[in-house]
Amino acid sequence: MSQPSNELMIEARGVEKWYPNGFQALRGASLTVRRGEVVVIMGPSGSGKSTFIRTFNALEDFQKGSITVDGIVLSDDLRNIDAVRREVGMVFQQFNLFPHLSVLDNLTLAPVLVRKRPKAEVEQQAWALLERVGIAEQAGKFPGQLSGGQQQRVAIARALCMEPRILLFDEPTSALDPEMVREVLEVMQNLAADDITMVVVTHEVKFARHVAHRVVLMAEGEVVEEAEPEVFFTNPSHQRTRRFLDQIL
Amino acid sequence: MNSLLRRLRAELFATRTDTVLSLALITMLSLGAFGVLRWALTQAQWTVVKVNSTLFAVGRYPVEQQWRLWLLTALLVAASGATWGLLRAHPRPDRTGVLWPRNDRLAVGLLGLIALAVPWALELSLAIASRWWGLAVLLVLCRWLAGRFGPGLSPTGRRLAALVWPLLYLVGMVLISGGLGLVSVSPSEWGGLMLTLLASSFAILLCFPIGVLLALGRRSDLPLLRWGSVLYIEFIRGAPLITLLFLGQNILGFLLPGGLAPDRVWRAAWVLTFFAAAYLAEAVRSGLAAVPRGQLEAARSLGLSYPKALQHVVLPQALRVALPAMVGQFISLLQDTTLLSLIGLLELLGTARTVMANPAFLGRNGEVYLTLAVLFWGCCAALGLGSRALERRLDPHAVPSAT
Structure with missing residues (x-):
């Protein structure tokens, strides 16, 4: 496992978010992630984990607090938001592949449109990435023809094709059949060995134990506990964490 | 031949109820067809x-x-x-x-x-x-x-x-x-099938972009845009086309910039366009609603701007879903052009009426209307076939592709 540097990639301070219906999803959540670090966020459903990481690439807005991603302060400035999204890749629970495009075109769409790179060059890179996640032979197929696990691996390759410095995973294995979870986790584990910074919302305890540098527990819109995996799972300092662990272990 | 007979038996005469129903239907259909044919071949005078x-x-x-x-x-x-x-x-x-x-x-x-x-x-x-x-x-x-x-x-x-x-x-x-x-030929000299096709294709081509913009406007976050679109769509959908056509003859000249609506034919074509756009917008909106929210989020999270995400991710999927409904709109638009005869334009129906008003062809209405029906049916069938071919081509799951 590579060691994270001291450079801060994500710095979220006291983030508060209300939905239009008045519900407060985040109540002063804070988190810092260093370069190359793999952080796993756990927590009961409705605790705001997904909302929290979705604020990191401005898919959700927030009303109070501050978020800095790769040195860019997230604000209402649209140029900032676009800049951040170019640096931050995201993998969704429901894959969200583009069903009208082939696997290869799913990968090349954004680099060609957003980074204005020549199509041939991007395709070469896309082939390499598909090779890496083990589905190069499916490049000409459409997402609807792939299994869930294959789709999620394509989604990871698609995010990587933009060469992001940070990858966010929003419950990447929750929508998968059990036998497909492993193939996706293996791909993620391989990624973690690289320099890339990862923030992963997941319920996969094994992954958290063996891959994460740090595990975070969120509850009621706040970060409750932050610790190295060993400590988190064996000797957490908060009552809330123990209750949560009792339920899932 | 044998297999054909066997298939017929399986499909039409499998049970007693099937047999009775089939026989009744076959009798009715052949009576109808026979009647029409007898009229067309013996009574009708096709000189007209x-x-x-x-x-x-x-x-x-x-x-x-x-x-x-x-x-x-x-x-x-x-x-x-x-x-x-x-x-x-x-x-x-x-x-x-x-x-x-x-x-x-x-x-x-x-x-x-x-x-x-x-x-x-x-x-x-x-x-x-x-x-x-x-x-x-x-x-x-x-x-x-x-x-x-x-x-x-x-x-x-x-x-x-x-x-x-x-x-x-x-x-x-x-x-x-x-x-x-x-040499310029003024619109007042246009007529018949040509005018029908001209007016409907003009409206089809132009109502498409307007309808898409209206549908997007109706889903927009900007209140002014949203309410403007809703108001427009609901107003147009609430008024009968014939009213709008008459209204258009009277006021469109003031609304559109000079030169765009100088002529009655063009005024009518514009009214058709604006009318169809409101209905098309609703068809497109249903298509947009069918695209999961995650598609836009995925596109945005990859750094695509909102217009690019619409153009490359959301609209291609939405329009494919909306295609059958849109073609339905186009077909009824084609048929709505017959209303132009009521404001004095000589499209197919208008031409037919002038022909039937000619004393030389008195009482030949059946022949004329049947001809009209066949012509319209031919145009609509072509539209329908074309759209189905397009649908199949756009469907990513229709044919498994080889890598």
Whole structure:
């Protein structure tokens, strides 16, 4: 496992978010992630984990607090938001592949449109990435023809094709059949060995134990506990964490 | 033959109820068909159609300028043949299909039959009849060329091929109305099937972008845009087309910038466009609603701007879903053009009414209306077939592709 540097990639301070219906999803959540670090966020459903990481690439807005991603302060400035999204890749629970495009075109769409790179060059890179996640032979197929696990691996390759410095995973294995979870986790584990910074919302305890540098527990819109995996799972300092662990272990 | 009989038995006479129902239906259908045929062959006097065939086709378009319409028809036929070949012989760009699927062979046979029979039935002169035969040959030739050489086109070439239609529309406008060295023919001299097709295709082409913008406006976060779109859509949908057509004749001249709506024909075409756009917007909106929210989020999280995400991710999926509903709109738009006769324009129905008002053809209404019905049915069938071919081609799951 590579060691994270001291450079801060994500710095979220006291983030508060209300939905239009008045519900407060985040109540002063804070988190810092260093370069190359793999952080796993756990927590009961409705605790705001997904909302929290979705604020990191401005898919959700927030009303109070501050978020800095790769040195860019997230604000209402649209140029900032676009800049951040170019640096931050995201993998969704429901894959969200583009069903009208082939696997290869799913990968090349954004680099060609957003980074204005020549199509041939991007395709070469896309082939390499598909090779890496083990589905190069499916490049000409459409997402609807792939299994869930294959789709999620394509989604990871698609995010990587933009060469992001940070990858966010929003419950990447929750929508998968059990036998497909492993193939996706293996791909993620391989990624973690690289320099890339990862923030992963997941319920996969094994992954958290063996891959994460740090595990975070969120509850009621706040970060409750932050610790190295060993400590988190064996000797957490908060009552809330123990209750949560009792339920899932 | 034996297998056909067996299939018939399985499908029509499997049980006693089936047999009774089938026999009853077959009797009713053959009685109906027999009645119509007997009327068409013995009672009906088709002189009214034979004598007025040019009038039904192009109205009072000046005879010495009609070569322009022949040229335009030839261009349209060529483009239709090419489109037919591209859509049917290649269900998808990455795939080579069968050059002549069975239905296409049937269609060619049927077209050949029509090309031979219609000039004969209308007692056209040999010079005119041979032009129709030439057009039929041109259609099949272009169909074959596009089917044979279509896959050799580069993606850019294919994209450019789709541009032929709007381009052809502009060429057609010049050919019909004149300009660029051609004698100008005023819209008041246009008529018949030509005017019907002109008005409906104008409205179809223009209502599409307007409808898409309205649908997007209705889902927009900007309140002014949203309410503006809602107000427009609901107002138009709440008013009968005929009212709007009369209204358009009276006030459109003030609303549109000078030169855009100088003529009654164009005013009516614009009203049709704005009318159809409101309905189309609702069809597109249903398509947009069918695209999961995650699609936009995924596109945005990859750094695509909102317009780019719409263009490359959301709209292609939404329009595919909305396509059947949109074509339904186009078909009813085509039929709505008959209302133009009520504001005094001589499109197909208007022409028919002037013909029937002629004392020489008194009481020949049945023949005329049947001809009209067949013409409209032919146009709508072509639209429907085209849209289904397009749908199949756009469906990513229709055919598994080889890598």
